[in-house]
Structure formats: C-alpha cells, structure tokens
C-alpha cells in the first residue's frame with residue numbers, strides 16, 4: 067500500500083513513522099509547504115518531498131493519503147483525494163462544521179474509498195479494556211456514563227487555527243472534547259439528545275468555549291454526563307466511568323489506569339480489579355508520552371488497512387467522524403440557546 071503523508075507537522079511526523087515502520091506500507095511522499103517539516107516527517111525513508119499533494123494523486127503514484135493538516139483544510143484535501151480514488155485517513159475532527167462533514171460524507175458514499183478518522187484514543191489500553199468489559203457484560207446492563215476530557219488551555223496551542231473557532235469550529239468541545247464524544251459513541255452507541263451549558267470567561271476567544279457541561283441520552287437509554295475543558299489547571303486528563311447494574315468500570319489516561327468493580331446484583335459483594343499499566347508508565351518515563359500516541363497510531367493504521375480490505379475495523383470511519391462533529395455542535399448550540407437539541411436521524415454508514 068503506497069501512502070502519501072499530507073502535512074508533516076507534529077502529528078504528521080508520527081503518522082509518517084507508522085507508515086515507514088509497517089511492513090506492508092511504503093511512504094512514497096510527504097507533502098507540506100514547510101520544507102523542513104516535510105523533511106523531518108520523511109526522515110531517512112527516501113520519500114519524495116513536495117509542497118503540494120495534487121500531482122501525487124494522479125494515476126497509481128499512491129493508493130492512500132494521510133491528512134494531518136490544519137483542520138480547515140481537511141475538506142478540500144479529502145475531496146481531492148476521494149475524487150482521485152484514494153483512500154483517506156484523516157485526523158480528528160473530520161471537518162470543522164456539520165456542513166463540511168456532510169459534503170465529505172456525500173463524497174465518501176460515491177467514491178467507494180475507505181475513509182478513516184484519527185480517533186486514536188480508541189486504542190489506548192485503558193479505553194480498549196473498558197470497551198471489552200462493557201461488551202462482555204461484566205458490569206451488567208449499562209445505566210450511565212461519565213466522561214471528561216480537558217487540559218489547561220491556550221498555552222497548549224502553537225497556531226491560531228488550533229483554537230480560533232473560524233478555523234477549529236469551536237473550543238474545548240471540538241478539541242480534546244471530540245475524542246470524548248467519539249469514545250462515548252464507541253462505548254454506548256448512538257446519541258439522540260443533548261442539553262448543555264458552556265462558559266467562556268477564562269480565555270474569552272469568541273465562539274470557542276472554555277468548558278462545556280452536557281447531558282446526553284443514547285438511543286440505548288444510557289444517560290451520559292459529558293465535560294470538555296480548557297481550564298483543567300491540573301493538566302491533560304481524559305477519563306470515562308461506566309455504571310451498570312453489575313458494577314462499574316473506569317478508564318483514564320493521564321495516568322493510564324482502569325478500575326473495575328464487579329457485583330452479581332445491585333448492592334451485593336464486590337470484586338475490585340485495578341490495571342496500573344506499569345509497562346506504559348515505565349516506557350513513558352524512559353521514552354516520553356509521545357510513544358503512547360505513536361503506538362495508538364500504529365494500531366489505528368492496522369485497522370485502517372483492514373477497513374480498506376473491507377474487514378471489520380475498530381477504527382473510526384467517516385460516519386463516526388461526522389457524527390462526532392454533529393454531537394459537538396449540538397453541545398455548542400444547546401449551550402447558546404439553553405434548549406435541548408435532538409440530533410438528526412443517524413445517516414447511513416458509508417457502504
């Protein structure tokens with residue numbers, strides 16, 4: 067499988083590395099107007115360095131592209147790649163508005179190509195464990211979910227497109243919160259209604275909320291309490307807790323941790339299990355937290371290759387990406403209006 071890496075910045079460099087390291091993949095080129103970034107991402111792979119990917123989409127120069135550019139460029143690059151018949155793995159969020167995601171969805175449906183969306187938190191060991199526990203019924207019938215994704219805000223951003231709403235599409239909800247929205251659907255299925263309050267008193271960036279609190283109802287009946295934050299002064303933190311009639315499970319990163327409580331019936335004696343992931347703690351201490359992202363990107367690439375082959379994939383597809391943006395926008399709209407937002411009927415997943 068021949069890949070072009072489009073955007074060779076911080077994330078693009080890591081994505082390129084996963085392609086270079088994969089035995090069935092070749093990195094044929096890195097496209098980035100910043101020549102230094104392109105060269106860094108290509109490393110010693112011998113991949114061609116170009117400023118613009120357009121020429122590389124012609125003919126059989128590549129089979130697939132990875133899009134790791136600023137968010138406001140995702141739509142145009144995806145549409146170009148799909149119309150050239152190339153598979154696409156794109157970073158979150160799929161697009162910066164619901165309308166943009168709708169246009170991408172239309173193109174996906176008529177293209178016959180695979181589109182994966184970079185929701186790599188699905189592959190963090192603690193969240194993968196949580197999903198398995200829920201799927202195996204180890205905490206019984208699911209009742210509710212609590213979710214938080216946050217960090218300490220604007221100091222974490224290197225460019226205006228990362229936090230100004232005209233580019234990003236919103237604040238904490240479209241940033242770290244979009245991972246939590248995807249993980250919510252990954253754990254409990256489709257979301258139907260959203261009621262939210264949002265605040266903007268800390269960073270005061272127009273259209274970019276600092277914090278969102280939301281209550282969501284899933285089609286399955288599960289009740290969700292969601293929070294996304296840019297003033298989590300403790301630093302980066304993502305966690306979820308699921309409660310069922312047979313126990314609860316918590317998954318977090320920062321640190322990577324699980325707590326599982328199992329009981330045979332509500333209120334009966336409980337068995338408690340903790341996963342501390344010492345191998346993750348040690349690896350991050352020696353080699354940095356980026357290694358955890360890199361491993362999740364490797365797992366995501368493997369699932370994307372399955373998706374291209376028509377197999378079942380644990381990765382997010384275009385529909386997952388579009389739905390996450392729709393839910394994030396429902397949170398922001400409810401925060402503005404004070405009304406409950408009922409989401410559209412779920413669109414049909416791409417064939």
Ligand SMILES: NC(=O)c1ccc[n+]([C@@H]2O[C@H](COP(=O)([O-])OP(=O)(O)OC[C@H]3O[C@@H](n4cnc5c(N)ncnc54)[C@H](O)[C@@H]3O)[C@@H](O)[C@H]2O)c1
Nearest residue numbers: 072073074075076077078097098100103134135137157158
């Ligand atoms: N999965 C995650 O946890 C995660 C984390 C951070 C960022 N992201 C996403 O990754 C993407 C990139 O973020 P980043 O932090 O690497 O940003 P970055 O600024 O480090 O990199 C972006 C790169 O895109 C290049 N670029 C700009 N216009 C281009 C074009 N037309 N064609 C090709 N390249 C172009 C820039 O020169 C830059 O090198 C964004 O979509 C962001 O939302 C995902």
